[in-house]
Amino acid sequence: MSDLRVRFAPSPTGYLHIGGARTALFNYLLAKKNNGTFVLRIEDTDVERSTQESVDAILFAMDWLGLSYDEGPFYQTERFDLYKQKVQEMLDNGKAYRCYCTPEELEAKREKAMAEGRKPKYDGTCRNRTDQPDAPFVVRFKLPEDKEETTFNDRIKGPITFRHEELDDLIIQRSDGTPTYNFVVVIDDAEMDINLIIRGDDHVNNTPRQILLYEAMGYAVPEFAHVPMILGSDKKRLSKRHGATSVMAYQEMGILPEALINYLARLGWSCGDEEIFSMADLIEKFSLENVGRAAGVFNPEKLNWLNSHYIKTGDVSRLAELLKPFLTAKGVDFSNGPDMAAVVKTLQERSSTLIEMADGAAFYFAETIEYDEKAREKFLTADQADLFAVVVEQLEACDQFNHDGLDRAFAVVMEKTGLKFGKVAQPLRVALTGVTASPSIYEVLEVLGKDRSLRRIKAAQQALV
């Protein structure tokens, strides 16, 4: 096989969908694995619905995911001359014809066919007409009649055969003169030397006609690999009502790109019992042979689990940077707070998203602690006065505000008060964080630092109920 050339060809009519991201990922992976070329092409022949904002959003999302392309982005709207020329050639050599049927007529026939239980197909009304009325027309591809069926060997699904009687003469040029998807996709994939087309399952029905178009235009037919769709929890095609479908929505939810990549790759593909894959692992191990043939249900819990894994094992300073926008979004001013990296370290094992981490980190930066009412009633009571007095005394005397130093200080506190550590820790936790769940007390004290910690404890002494 010649050098592998694959492509991702989104239509810019919205954000990058996670289904699209997955087919982009599979293309990218295979290209990298085989030292091939990954082409990005923007399918914007539907000028009505295509927008520059969508193009930007898609490019941005691909960049966030780390899916870089080797060629492109190519825009189909910039290639209309080529398509025009191809349409003319088709017309000239009798492989296409003008059709003057109106959309209304076609719609009526479609409905009639459906009602009668037949597959709606164009009936060929204009197929053999020779006149050229002065009326709007579309150009249709004349379905070749020399074969009864078309078969292709899908790299994922195996051999698939369509009887030509299921097909009809498809429109390759609209009445406004613009070319249609099924036509340009063939021209572009052929002209860009794409030899393996990896795309969504929903395109298998288009494949036989596209193959016929390749043949009609004298192009080599590429290989196809149709990846199954992603479904929602009700096994319906994944859509907004199942939750977020946009790649960038996951970023906003505090998901790391490597977690999304890992999740998307494992949805419908596997490698033994392995679950954790870096991009490098995927490039090394991915193969079409191990892609499943059935549609898969999107499972946010597993994505979250992967995300918690990547947060747990992620680089601290990177996470610190990623966390900042989430803190800002919460209205947390971290300009004078404790060291962000130190904060992150205490939260890595207890956060499954950056949102959770931001929630857990907010108390570090608070000017004054707002106590959870229940926590205050339980732990900041007047009978804790003696305990807090001893704690303040010992922490003020503590000259090493780290684990060992604090351990020595609290040994004294426990001895003087006769309390077990648990009885000391909880009231102190509420004093320092306002709530009953937080990173360990030593970590909190150390990250907060001596001054900030003492200020909070003293404030709590004033707030005892």
Added chain:
RNA sequence: GUCCCUAUCGUCUAGCCUGGCCUAGGACACCGCCCUUUCACGGCGGCGACGGGGGUUCGAAUCCCCCUGGGGACGCCA
């Protein structure tokens, strides 16, 4: 409706091609126990599937057929 695809725990899946190693393995979720200064992490254990029916075979999750379920397509969208 017609055509195409598809079918292992609730979900993602291993196993299927090259039948016996499968009293079907892993992961998420869930439950329990342990660890423990809280919450988590972690460790251990549990729950839980070959859609149904026919074949072929000494033997089928694995091969064949039918049924059923699910998805997709049927556009002057892509």
